[in-house]
Amino acid sequence: FLKLYALPHEIAEFTEDELLAHLRKSVSRSVELSKIRELQQAASKSIGLRQGAEMARLELKTILAKYELIQLQFEELDAKIDGLLDEVPGVPQMLAIKGVGRDTIAGFFAEVGDLSDYSHPRQIIKLAGLSLKENTSGKHKGKTTITKRGRKKLRALLFRVCMILVAKNTAFKALHAYYTQRPDNPLKKMQSLIALCNKLIRILFSIGKKQFSFDEEKMLRDIPHLAVTKKVEMAA
Known part of the structure; x- marks a missing residue:
């Protein structure tokens, strides 16, 4: 759901089918509709500030981009380690x-x-x-x-x-x-x-x-x- 770049009050505005379709693209295992409903219910009760939503969304995108870059670097490092171990x-x-x-x-x-x-x-x-x-x-x-x-x-x-x-x-x-x-x-x-x-x-x-x-x-x-x-x- 983080890749929707949506804040809690915005998550509540998505339909169940939209959220389910997004999840199916991101995760391999099946997701129950009840979990989607629980998330929407929790999001609807969020009391967080709604001012500055655009900057918060931009910050979220930046953090996720850094996370994905670090994950990619870890994968490359793992592959390098495996290659070196094969030679020992x-x-x-x-x-x-x-x-x-x-x-x-x-x-x-x-x-x-x-x-x-x-x-x-x-x-x-x-x-x-x-x-x-x-x-x-x-x-x-x-x-x-x-x-x-x-x-x-x-x-x-x-x-x-x-x-x-x-x-x-x-x-x-x-x-x-x-x-x-x-x-x-x-x-x-x-x-x-x-x-x-x-x-x-x-x-x-x-x-x-x-x-x-x-x-x-x-x-x-x-x-x-x-x-x-x-x-x-x-x-x-």
Whole structure:
């Protein structure tokens, strides 16, 4: 309806058929006539000022033109990102990981760059500021925390995707449960997420180098109590 460039009191003057015909040109899904009536009823009760309607309409046209231009630029940017990702080794395998999306991988490479510049995932962990440090003073032994010396955006991106992985990915969910519930040295939730961020970095690094498919079952076998259970099942 914004493209009618009409103010509320003017919307009330359109017929139902005119509004319905306009909507059918703009949206793909069907629109109920009841919605049209609700809109007209709300517009008829508008108490907004009616002076300066021509300038308000001109401002609306300008805002919509800017919006459409920005949308077009976003579409062009998305197409450019897709083209660049197609050239990066291992991206299809990374995108096959449940819970990892295109924006995550694009953001990861935007911060990290070419994986061939790194010889070990620890370098990326350090770049993200996820390396561990122990806070000590004299004889006092403090808590172990992450350095946070690195790319803040990369660290934030990794935390966001790991929270999604813990919810949607079976292997990461199981590993998070193990870290936080194990009898010996259980981790707090945030500590576990840090460990999972580092795990994800290692996985993406390895896939980028060797282009293999991520295997959730293989990752689960790395969890001690699940590995023992697997051995018992195989023995039986």
